[in-house]
Amino acid sequence: MAEDVLRASITESIPETEKIIPLTPMRRIVGERMTESKLSTPHFYISMDIDMSAMRRVRIEWRQRGDEVIPSVNDFILLACARALRDFPLVNSTHTEQGVKLHAEINIGMAVALDEGLVVPVIRNADGLKLAELATRSRELIDKAQKKKLFPLDYEGGTFTVSNLGMLGVDSFIAIINPPQCAILAVGRVAQRVVVEDGMFAIKSMMTATLSADHRIVDGAMAARFLHDVKKLLESPEI
Numbered sequence: 001m002a003e004d005v006l007r008a009s010i011t012e013s014i015p016e017t018e019k020i021i022p023l024t025p026m027r028r029i030v031g032e033r034m035t036e037s038k039l040s041t042p043h044f045y046i047s048m049d050i051d052m053s054a055m056r057r058v059r060i061e062w063r064q065r066g067d068e069v070i071p072s073v074n075d076f077i078l079l080a081c082a083r084a085l086r087d088f089p090l091v092n093s094t095h096t097e098q099g100v101k102l103h104a105e106i107n108i109g110m111a112v113a114l115d116e117g118l119v120v121p122v123i124r125n126a127d128g129l130k131l132a133e134l135a136t137r138s139r140e141l142i143d144k145a146q147k148k149k150l151f152p153l154d155y156e157g158g159t160f161t162v163s164n165l166g167m168l169g170v171d172s173f174i175a176i177i178n179p180p181q182c183a184i185l186a187v188g189r190v191a192q193r194v195v196v197e198d199g200m201f202a203i204k205s206m207m208t209a210t211l212s213a214d215h216r217i218v219d220g221a222m223a224a225r226f227l228h229d230v231k232k233l234l235e236s237p238e239i
Helices: 002-011 025-040 053-065 073-085 131-146 220-234
Strands: 043-051 093-095 100-102 108-110 112-114 117-119 160-164 183-187 191-197 200-214
Touching (some): 025 117, 043 220, 053 200, 073 131, 073 160, 073 183, 073 220, 108 131, 112 131, 183 220
Parallel strands (some): 108 160, 160 183
Antiparallel strands (some): 043 200, 183 200, 191 200
């Protein structure tokens, strides 16, 4: 799928004369929401490099066992965020005129790019799911999104979002918060890098994650601790 997207971008020709392509309703709404978010929300950003070697070993083990559902890299990330949010209710909240609204559920949105624009289907109560359950649910939602069969309930009520461009070869990027949420995690590809470990050079499967947060609710120290917890969960084979 990623190769098809890249190929389409490369082969698209420049028009002989200028023309206007009308915005799809979805793309217009996304543009309005992102503009509102960027203008009204004081964003700040922090990044961490995460060792994904253990995660890759777990995926290999699942595949060798012949499990029916093999979680994707994104499934691991979604679950790690959901479980980390248990200890950081402010990162799972919304800013209101009355104060900070703490959400009783952890509903993780996952950004899915379509030709018409961007949709963010939601995995509800994600922190209570096992990895295989979350993987099954994410596949169902991605399939519905691609077939344009999402219902309003499928993309309403999200409390935190993950945006992943790793499958398109992106190393790192910064995402705009999806309102009315107060944070979003942007993740790049998992790639081999040379790192220093115990004074020696080593080759590790690394990924860069960048958290965008609303500074009215979350401060830098809290954002760093949350992202560090996500990092610990992803670097542990017990996830």
